[in-house]
Amino acid sequence: MSKVAASGIQVGNVSTQVVKLNNGQTIPQIALGVYKAPNDGSTENACKWAFDAGYRHIDSAARYMNEEAVGRAVKEWTAATGVPREEIFITSKLWDADHDKAAAAIDDSLKKLQLDYMDLYLIHSPGTMGPEVRLEAWKALEEAVDAGKIKSIGVSNFDVEELDHLLANCRIKPVVNQIESHPFFAHEELREATIARGIHIQAYSPMAQGVALDRPEIKAIATKHGKTPAQILLRWGLQVGNIILPKSLTKHRIESNCQIFDFELDSDDMEILNNLDEGLKVGKLGPKGTSQPASPGGTRPGSRRSSGSGGLSGGKLQMSSS
Numbered sequence: 144m145s146k147v148a149a150s151g152i153q154v155g156n157v158s159t160q161v162v163k164l165n166n167g168q169t170i171p172q173i174a175l176g177v178y179k180a181p182n183d184g185s186t187e188n189a190c191k192w193a194f195d196a197g198y199r200h201i202d203s204a205a206r207y208m209n210e211e212a213v214g215r216a217v218k219e220w221t222a223a224t225g226v227p228r229e230e231i232f233i234t235s236k237l238w239d240a241d242h243d244k245a246a247a248a249i250d251d252s253l254k255k256l257q258l259d260y261m262d263l264y265l266i267h268s269p270g271t272m273g274p275e276v277r278l279e280a281w282k283a284l285e286e287a288v289d290a291g292k293i294k295s296i297g298v299s300n301f302d303v304e305e306l307d308h309l310l311a312n313c314r315i316k317p318v319v320n321q322i323e324s325h326p327f328f329a330h331e332e333l334r335e336a337t338i339a340r341g342i343h344i345q346a347y348s349p350m351a352q353g354v355a356l357d358r359p360e361i362k363a364i365a366t367k368h369g370k371t372p373a374q375i376l377l378r379w380g381l382q383v384g385n386i387i388l389p390k391s392l393t394k395h396r397i398e399s400n401c402q403i404f405d406f407e408l409d410s411d412d413m414e415i416l417n418n419l420d421e422g423l424k425v426g427k428l429g430p431k432g433t434s435q436p437a438s439p440g441g442t443r444p445g446s447r448r449s450s451g452s453g454g455l456s457g458g459k460l461q462m463s464s465s
């Protein structure tokens with residue numbers, strides 16, 4: 144497993160970590176994810192509880208249709224606490240149907256978020272419009288960086304071929320590839336290939352959407368460290384160098400999910416967790432990956448998807464059922 148350097152920082156009385164991106168910008172290694180969070184007070188509260196708990200990073204997307212709630216939370220929480228907006232890291236994403244109108248989509252996200260700039264903006268997935276339109280979208284992202292509307296740009300759900308096509312044609316290199324990664328589906332080959340290209344991994348569904356928290360191996364490690372199963376999965380993500388994006392709208396979970404900087408998994412724990420990879424992909428987007436156990440002949444099945452669309456149908460997000 145590749146590791147990346149992370150630096151510890153203190154946010155109020157909470158210890159947390161940041162990592163440095165390939166453009167020199169730092170990014171908090173944990174974010175509150177807000178997939179499936181409504182555009183209302185519940186998401187506003189979740190963001191504010193997260194900021195109170197020490198998170199300084201929110202992962203949203205145009206497709207989540209909750210940028211307004213995130214923007215209200217940032218505005219109200221920074222006004223109430225005096226913490227400058229510059230200390231908060233906000234991510235949004237360009238949805239697939241907007242690859243041919245990326246500049247307008249960026250302005251729309253900024254307006255909904257009530258921000259002058261976004262810290263990070265991603266192409267949400269390779270989409271269905273093809274590589275040339277995708278490159279046009281990337282050019283619009285680069286121009287938004289030039290205009291000061293975005294600090295860093297990256298991609299999500301890109302496989303190696305899609306990354307290399309972008310790297311061969313871009314002026315500004317992507318800083319991250321946001322993909323599914325957790326012990327049950329580490330996505331190791333894509334992780335390694337992405338990191339080898341100087342691009343960080345942002346791990347979505349870092350708790351596998353909660354579907355495997357009762358596995359005995361996880362519970363045993365949790366008991367050993369006096370932590371919850373969710374904290375064990377999240378700590379694994381930190382230790383392999385992922386930027387993790389746990390989602391919750393529940394106050395006590397938001398708080399406990401970031402209490403992961405005060406303990407360390409040892410090599411025995413990591414070996415057990417690394418051996419849990421069974422290709423349990425919980426999301427519908429993204430490359431299928433090669434995390435399935437090796438077949439008796441030693442090869443890994445199902446490593447490539449057939450097209451760049453990666454689970455998209457008719458330009459619509461296939462919402463995961465879990």
Ligand SMILES: NC(=O)c1ccc[n+]([C@@H]2O[C@H](COP(=O)([O-])OP(=O)(O)OC[C@H]3O[C@@H](n4cnc5c(N)ncnc54)[C@H](OP(=O)(O)O)[C@@H]3O)[C@@H](O)[C@H]2O)c1
Pocket residue numbers: 175176177178179202203267299300321322346347348349350351352353356371373374388389390391392393396397399400426428465
């Ligand atoms: N780029 C992409 O294509 C993509 C795709 C998927 C996700 N993402 C990003 O990654 C974020 C996280 O991924 P995710 O939402 O799929 O999965 P996740 O964070 O692994 O899991 C979220 C689920 O776990 C529950 N949960 C949270 N904390 C828990 C705890 N301590 N114990 C037990 N259950 C807990 C949440 O419920 P409650 O809310 O009820 O607490 C929710 O049902 C998303 O919100 C989004 O920002 C990006």
